[in-house]
Amino acid sequence: MSEFMMFSLVPLAVAVIISMTCALLGNFLVLRRQSLIGDAISHVALPGIVVSFLLTGVLSSSAMMLGAGVSALVTVVMIELIRRLGRVEASAAMGVVFTSLFALGVLLLEWHGASGVHLDVEHALYGNLESLIWFDGTGPAALFDPVALADLPPQLGRAAWVGLLVVAMLVVLRRHLVLGSFDPEFAASVSARPALVDLLLVTLVAIAAIAAFEAVGSIIVIAMFICPAAAARLMTNRLGRQIAWSQLFAVLSAVLGYLLAGHAPGWLGFEASVSAAGMIASVAGLILLAACLAGPRRRRTGAATSV
Amino acid sequence: MPDDARLDKAILASPLAIHGLTVSYDHRPVVHSVDFVTPPGSMSAIIGPNGAGKSSLLKAALGITRRLTGDVRVFGRPYAQMTRHVAYVPQRNSVDWDFPARVIDVVVMGLFRDLRWWQFGGRGQRRRAMQALTRVGMEAFAERQIGQLSGGQQQRVFLARALVQEADLTILDEPFAGVDAATETAIVEVLKSLRDEGRTLLCVHHDLATVRDYFDHVLLLNVRRIAAGPVDQAFTEANLQATYGGRLSSVQLARLVEPALAAREH
Numbered sequence: 001m002s003e004f005m006m007f008s009l010v011p012l013a014v015a016v017i018i019s020m021t022c023a024l025l026g027n028f029l030v031l032r033r034q035s036l037i038g039d040a041i042s043h044v045a046l047p048g049i050v051v052s053f054l055l056t057g058v059l060s061s062s063a064m065m066l067g068a069g070v071s072a073l074v075t076v077v078m079i080e081l082i083r084r085l086g087r088v089e090a091s092a093a094m095g096v097v098f099t100s101l102f103a104l105g106v107l108l109l110e111w112h113g114a115s116g117v118h119l120d121v122e123h124a125l126y127g128n129l130e131s132l133i134w135f136d137g138t139g140p141a142a143l144f145d146p147v148a149l150a151d152l153p154p155q156l157g158r159a160a161w162v163g164l165l166v167v168a169m170l171v172v173l174r175r176h177l178v179l180g181s182f183d184p185e186f187a188a189s190v191s192a193r194p195a196l197v198d199l200l201l202v203t204l205v206a207i208a209a210i211a212a213f214e215a216v217g218s219i220i221v222i223a224m225f226i227c228p229a230a231a232a233r234l235m236t237n238r239l240g241r242q243i244a245w246s247q248l249f250a251v252l253s254a255v256l257g258y259l260l261a262g263h264a265p266g267w268l269g270f271e272a273s274v275s276a277a278g279m280i281a282s283v284a285g286l287i288l289l290a291a292c293l294a295g296p297r298r299r300r301t302g303a304a305t306s307v
Numbered sequence: 308m309p310d311d312a313r314l315d316k317a318i319l320a321s322p323l324a325i326h327g328l329t330v331s332y333d334h335r336p337v338v339h340s341v342d343f344v345t346p347p348g349s350m351s352a353i354i355g356p357n358g359a360g361k362s363s364l365l366k367a368a369l370g371i372t373r374r375l376t377g378d379v380r381v382f383g384r385p386y387a388q389m390t391r392h393v394a395y396v397p398q399r400n401s402v403d404w405d406f407p408a409r410v411i412d413v414v415v416m417g418l419f420r421d422l423r424w425w426q427f428g429g430r431g432q433r434r435r436a437m438q439a440l441t442r443v444g445m446e447a448f449a450e451r452q453i454g455q456l457s458g459g460q461q462q463r464v465f466l467a468r469a470l471v472q473e474a475d476l477t478i479l480d481e482p483f484a485g486v487d488a489a490t491e492t493a494i495v496e497v498l499k500s501l502r503d504e505g506r507t508l509l510c511v512h513h514d515l516a517t518v519r520d521y522f523d524h525v526l527l528l529n530v531r532r533i534a535a536g537p538v539d540q541a542f543t544e545a546n547l548q549a550t551y552g553g554r555l556s557s558v559q560l561a562r563l564v565e566p567a568l569a570a571r572e573h
Contacts, residue, residue: 031406172424179416183402186468188371189395190419237452239407 005137008258010156011129015220015254015280017159018212021166022224023250025205027243030229031181036091037202038225040098042209042218044068044075047105049213054112061154065210072206075101126277127217129258132156155215162211166204173197178239216277223281224250231288234295253284317344319383322392322476322507323368328377330360330367338364340376341532345476345509350502351524352512356551359529361511362398362480369395369478381476391420394474396465398481404454410464411436411449417468439470444493459490466494476507484513495521515563518542 022038029035045068052067075097082093132155136148143149170177179187180194187194205225212221232245257280262273318324323345330338338360345351353361367374370386381389394417414436415428422428440446443463448456456464462482469477477498483491498508498521512518518525518538525541527533527550534546544560555563 031403175419175422175424178408179419182406182408182413182416183397185366185371185397185401186395186416187419189369189390189393189397190417190472191390192419233407237407237454238409239412242407 005139005142006134007130008262009137010132010134010153011276012255012258014132014153014156014159014215015129015258015276016251017156017163018208018216018220019224019228019250019254019280019284020247021159021163021208022212022221023228023246024166024170024243025201025208026225026227026229027232027239027246028177028181028201029205029225030233031239034090035226035230036094038205038209039222040075040079040094041072041202041206042213042221042225043098043102044071044105045210045213045218047071047101047108050105050108050112054108061158061214064214068210068213069206071101072210076202076206126219126275127213127215129216129276130273132215158211159215162208166208169200169204173200177201216280219281220277223284224253227281227284227288228253231291231295234291234297237297249284249287253280253287257281257283314344317346318380320347321345321383322347322381323478323509324380324383325364325368326378326380328364328367328379329375330363330372331375336375336530338367338528339531341528343526343532343535345507346524347507348502348505349524350498350508350510350522351526352510352518352522353526353528354512354515354518354550355528355533356554359550361528364528365395365478365480365509365511369393371395391472392475394469394472394477396469396477396479396482399458399461399465399484404456404461406453408453409449410440410445410451410453410456413453413464414439414467414471417471435471436467439467440464442470443467443497457487459486462486462490462494466497470497474506476509477501479508479510481511481513483517515547515559518563 026035026038029038048067048069048071049064050067051071052063055067056063078097079090079093082088082096083090086093132153134142134148134152136142136145136151138148176187176192176194176197179190179192180197184194187197209218209221209225228246228249229242231249232242235245236242258276260283261276261279264279265271265273318326321344323343325341325343328338328341329336337358341360341364353364355361363372366372367377368379368386370379370390379386381392386393411433415432417439418428418432418435421432437446437449440449443466445460445463445467448460448464453461453464466479466482469479479498482494482498486494498510502508510522512522519542522538524536525538526535527541527546529550529552533550534541534543542563544563547555547560547563
């Protein structure tokens with residue numbers, strides 16, 4: 001029990017909170033056909049973090065987050081610019097921007113690789129979920145001990161705040177978001193400010209992606225923006241139920257993925273465990289696959305009826 | 308200046324008065340300095356060939372897309388203050404009908420402005436939405452997923468969403484595009500009943516053959532305003548020729564305009 005609390009409780013909680021947060025936003029990204037924006041923002045966090053490290057010389061969380069935030073902003077502006085000047089689709093512009101910025105981040109990392117700081121591409125992809133150890137979490141009593149609670153890894157608190165922020169914003173903006181996602185022209189005609197809501201959604205996605213990036217790496221973020229929501233869409237034709245399904249799938253992916261990463265290699269006779277982030281993302285992908293094969297609403301309803 | 312005074316009066320009474328509206332994409336004007344005063348209580352059509360800027364004119368007037376220049380007034384006041392008086396029905400194909408929503412959910416969207424963010428739409432909203440659905444003959448489909456509807460049914464749902472807004476002016480972008488004949492008749496009946504209540508209708512319309520039957524006023528548009536006025540006066544062979552260039556044959560034109568000649572002879 002104490003072993004679970006010390007080594008597994010915090011990683012599991014962080015994985016669940018971040019998965020649920022990203023999946024919640026993912027519902028709207030999937031409905032707006034904007035899933036790629038989550039992918040783009042979590043990729044460009046890397047160059048942002050590297051540049052902030054090169055400028056400050058230290059690996060502090062606040063500097064990293066600031067760097068990632070600035071790079072997210074630069075990305076959104078670049079995507080808009082390329083879309084307008086090049087007159088190409090948004091997804092094409094996103095693809096160009098985030099791949100080149102991510103490549104730039106990798107190059108910058110390699111040039112400064114000799115500095116021996118714990119900052120590398122694998123870290124960026126997989127995060128460090130397993131290293132979120134709660135040293136004071138020696139037993140159930142620690143949950144009520146202020147001293148032990150103060151020792152909780154800061155990533156947990158950060159994930160919780162971001163999760164609360166996202167839920168609060170979505171509750172306030174729910175009608176704006178639904179209307180702007182379904183019919184932006186009508187939304188504009190009833191002063192629902194679809195462009196502003198678009199911007200807020202992208203900002204929330206950036207905040208969630210960046211907060212999640214450090215703790216769990218970009219793989220989980222990308223997977224959670226897409227897989228649970230896409231799978232949930234195949235389960236129901238009602239938006240409220242879709243959101244509920246996406247949350248269930250997110251929790252399932254996080255818990256199953258974390259447990260499988262620790263134990264599945266053992267069942268197969270291997271000593272080591274595998275990356276929890278990678279396994280969580282894989283489970284999310286498998287859930288999506290299952291929904292594609294067996295989900296009750298897997299046919300596009302529009303295709304079912306002929307005109 | 309009796310003419311100016313008369314125009315001012317018309318603008319004050321008009322649910323949508325457009326002055327000098329210009330819209331451009333890529334430095335090319337798609338709508339050029341258009342004036343149009345929608346007569347109150349009328350059923351007006353905007354007609355013109357593809358690419359004439361019919362939809363662009365309306366979207367720019369409603370602030371959905373950006374306009375280069377121009378002034379838009381609703382009952383003489385700036386449009387931004389008066390958006391509640393206007394209901395807009397976009398082209399049916401402009402939205403994704405695979406969106407996870409039921410018919411009733413879409414109609415309730417028309418009541419967007421009646422609720423603050425902490426309120427939940429209750430039975431009252433549902434009742435109003437059902438009344439609107441009944442008026443367009445879609446009450447039996449309230450719980451249906453929108454992706455299961457035919458084109459004509461989709462258009463009726465969009466009309467119901469505009470009905471719940473109870474606006475003085477309803478603007479429809481090609482409401483008859485891709486709908487069956489029964490739906491077209493049903494929609495025209497609803498629009499005429501709205502006009503009989505004293506409300507104003509403004510439609511982008513494609514089918515020249517029905518202009519006379521459905522509308523009392525018309526704006527002929529091809530980037531610029533070619534002509535506007537009561538159908539009897541503005542819907543003429545010369546104006547149609549100017550609007551459509553060489554794209555209408557003389558036989559087509561004669562058939563369209565003939566009723567007017569016949570009416571004048573009597």
